Amino acid sequence: MFFILLIVFVLVPVIELNVLIRVGESLGSWTTVGLVIFTAVVGVSLVRSQGISTLMQVQQKLARGEAPGQEIVEGMMLAVAGLMLLIPGFVTDFIGLLLLTPFTRIPVAGYLYKRMQLKVSSQGGFQAGFGPGPFGPNGNAGGRSPFDRDQGNTFDGDYEHKADPSDKRDESHQLDDKQDPKA
Template identity: 70%
Template structure:
């Protein structure tokens, strides 16, 4: 995790500054700034159109009763591409364009989706990024934690031994006084 944070907050900005300085020397200051704004505007409009296309593909798959797993991964990649294209710089724009272009996005999304499926199969359930694989992140209250809190059994529905009308007749006799009701009196009466 430390290595990823080091990469994101130190190495990527250093690369961005280096590339911006080199492009600024070659093109000049104002054309470089204009190019940064141009890539951001074009990138955001492409993210919107590709996002709508991906959303329609998801709806079509859902209408056919199929799981749109890869399309959901592609949607997450499009969101990341939008963020990368809005960050000023050419390195993040290049990575954002890789995630945005369908030719490169589809194979990357297919690979990531297969990896997620393998993780689910290997662990028995999706870890979701919390703790170790198979560890319950929400405490021991989960009924699926396989720690002896689940009971396995069978049941069968049985009919009442007496029909319902017999119960009604017995209640009617008690109310009318035909049946003697047992009383629970203490043994003090025998003195």
Template identity: 50%
Template sequence: MFARLFLVFTSVSLLEIFVLVKVGSFLGAWPTVALVVVTALIGSALVRSQGVQLLQQLQQRIAQGEMPALQLVEGVMLLVTGVLLVTPGFVTDFCGLLLLQPTIRARLAKTVMANVKLKTDASMSGSYSQSQTGSFTGQNRDKNIIEGEFERKDDEK
């Protein structure tokens, strides 16, 4: 895992340097630096506005009682987009601008959600759940545990 991350970060850095040198030799040093700064400023403003929109969608989902999983994944992707746009370089800016497109980000988020497997707590030993009738069941029963059922009754005075 470490070797893969090292390879990715090194490759991206070398590619960024190569592209910056090529653009700098074509435009000049100061216009290249100005272009990198302008893309970072514009990108961060766009990420902020889309982040506010995404936060509103998240709040609407929660108000409707739905799980906002897609919005949470898109929020993480917007965070990554902000990092890519603020990082100096044209390759990361291009990748960040691609992720800034809502349709591309939504497709990628759906793909990520389809490929991620979540672990549940049901496989843990000693976990207990309560059924609708109020009875408790457990996977790892101890000798000191007494099973039973209960029923709630309001105290009438």
């Protein structure tokens, strides 16, 4: 984890500054600043359009009763792409554009989604990391799934409210079933 934080907070800014200085020497400082602003604006508009497209795919899969797992991973990748495009610099812009382009995003999202499925299945599901809980060995009541139907504990009955004779409320405000409420 330390190595990842070192890369994110030390090496990426150093690389970005080096590239910005080199581009600034070649094109000029104002042109470089203009390019950085341009990539941020264009990137955010592309993230928005790709995000709407991905959201529509999620809704279509949900309407068909399918799990939109890969589309959710693509949505997370679009969020990361938007963040990368907003960070000033050309290296992060390039990474953001790679994550934004459907040509590269869809295969990477498929790979990540398959890895997440393998990790979950090898751990025995989402509950495996929590261990025994207060409600049973699987963390739920009696070891049953909370979605199980008809466990033999369901009672069917009718309900009728009867007035308590010791209730001293003013009955003049209550309507009788036979009374017309407009009267």
